[in-house]
Amino acid sequence: MGDRRDRGRDQDRDEDGRDETENDAAASRPQGEAPRSVLREVDEAARLTARMLLRPAREASLAVLRPSDGWPAVSKTLVATDFAGCPVIFVSQLSLHARALDHDRRCSLLAARPGKGDPLAHPRISIFANAEPVERGTQAAARIRARFLARHPKAELYVDFPDFRFFRLKPEGAALNGGFGKAFELSPADFVEAEDDELEAAGIRARDHMNADHLDAVDAIAARAGAKTGGWRIATVDRRGFEIANGDQMRRVEFDSDPAGDGGYRKAFVELVSAGRT
Known part of the structure; x- marks a missing residue:
C-alpha cells in the first residue's frame, strides 16, 4: 500500500516537480504573462x-x-x-x-x-x-x-x-x-524631501518659539493626535510635519499646509491649533 501511495503522489507531479494545483494556476494565466x-x-x-x-x-x-x-x-x-x-x-x-x-x-x-x-x-x-x-x-x-x-x-x-x-x-x-x-x-x-537650509532654520525658530511661549498649544495639538496627558514639547520639525515628545514617548504630527508657502511655519502651526479648538 505504501508503494501505491508513493506512486499516486508521483502522478500528482509533472516532470518539472510542480503540483497539479500549481499547473492549474499557471494554465489559467495567458501564455507569456508573468505572475501577478x-x-x-x-x-x-x-x-x-x-x-x-x-x-x-x-x-x-x-x-x-x-x-x-x-x-x-x-x-x-x-x-x-x-x-x-x-x-x-x-x-x-x-x-x-x-x-x-x-x-x-x-x-x-x-x-x-x-x-x-x-x-x-x-x-x-x-x-x-x-x-x-x-x-x-x-x-x-x-x-x-x-x-x-x-x-x-x-x-x-x-x-x-x-x-x-x-x-x-x-x-x-x-x-x-x-x-x-x-x-x-x-x-x-x-x-x-529636498534639503533646504533656510527652511530648516525657520523650522528651528518656529519650534523654539512654540516651546517657549505656546506649550498649551503644543498640548492641544498632542491631544488632537491622541495623547492622553499633557507636558509635551516639539522635538524636531521638517517640511511635512514635526515630532512631539514627552519623556520616552514620541508622536508624529503632519501639517495641513506647506510651510514653504505663504505664511510659513506660523500659518502651519496656527492651522493645527485652530483645528484642534474646533
Missing part, C-alpha cells in the same frame, strides 16, 4: 505611512554585513532623521556595526510600529541605504547632533566622545508593509 505582483501602486497614503513610521522612530533594527565573512548581522540602534528625512544613527567605533559600515557602506534599517495581536498585522518599513559618515565640525554635523539630542537627550552624556560618530543613511529604496495585503516598493523620493 503582490505590490500595490504607491499613493499618498503609502507615503504618509512611511513618514509616520520612520520620522518618529527613536530606535530601529540595523542590518550590516560582518567584515570577517560577509554574514548579515543585525543590531538595535538609536535613530533620528535629518531635515530631509534620511535616517541618522550614532554609533561607537567599538561596535560591530560601525566596523561593518567602514568595510561596506550598504545596510538596511527596519522601523516598525508595535501593537496588540499579530505583530505582522502592524506596519513596518525596511530602508535600503548607503551609510555616509558625518564629518565632525561641519554645519551638517551640528544640525544632525541637535536633532539627535532633541529625540535622545540622555545621549548628551556621550555625544562628544571621540570614539562615537554619526552616520547618515542615504536611502536607495524601501519596502513598506502597511499590514496584511498592503505591500509597497518605495523610491527615495516617496519619503525623502
Whole structure:
C-alpha cells in the first residue's frame, strides 16, 4: 500500500516537480504573462505611512554585513532623521556595526510600529541605504547632533566622545508593509524631501518659539493626535510635519499646509491649533 501511495503522489507531479494545483494556476494565466505582483501602486497614503513610521522612530533594527565573512548581522540602534528625512544613527567605533559600515557602506534599517495581536498585522518599513559618515565640525554635523539630542537627550552624556560618530543613511529604496495585503516598493523620493537650509532654520525658530511661549498649544495639538496627558514639547520639525515628545514617548504630527508657502511655519502651526479648538 505504501508503494501505491508513493506512486499516486508521483502522478500528482509533472516532470518539472510542480503540483497539479500549481499547473492549474499557471494554465489559467495567458501564455507569456508573468505572475501577478503582490505590490500595490504607491499613493499618498503609502507615503504618509512611511513618514509616520520612520520620522518618529527613536530606535530601529540595523542590518550590516560582518567584515570577517560577509554574514548579515543585525543590531538595535538609536535613530533620528535629518531635515530631509534620511535616517541618522550614532554609533561607537567599538561596535560591530560601525566596523561593518567602514568595510561596506550598504545596510538596511527596519522601523516598525508595535501593537496588540499579530505583530505582522502592524506596519513596518525596511530602508535600503548607503551609510555616509558625518564629518565632525561641519554645519551638517551640528544640525544632525541637535536633532539627535532633541529625540535622545540622555545621549548628551556621550555625544562628544571621540570614539562615537554619526552616520547618515542615504536611502536607495524601501519596502513598506502597511499590514496584511498592503505591500509597497518605495523610491527615495516617496519619503525623502529636498534639503533646504533656510527652511530648516525657520523650522528651528518656529519650534523654539512654540516651546517657549505656546506649550498649551503644543498640548492641544498632542491631544488632537491622541495623547492622553499633557507636558509635551516639539522635538524636531521638517517640511511635512514635526515630532512631539514627552519623556520616552514620541508622536508624529503632519501639517495641513506647506510651510514653504505663504505664511510659513506660523500659518502651519496656527492651522493645527485652530483645528484642534474646533
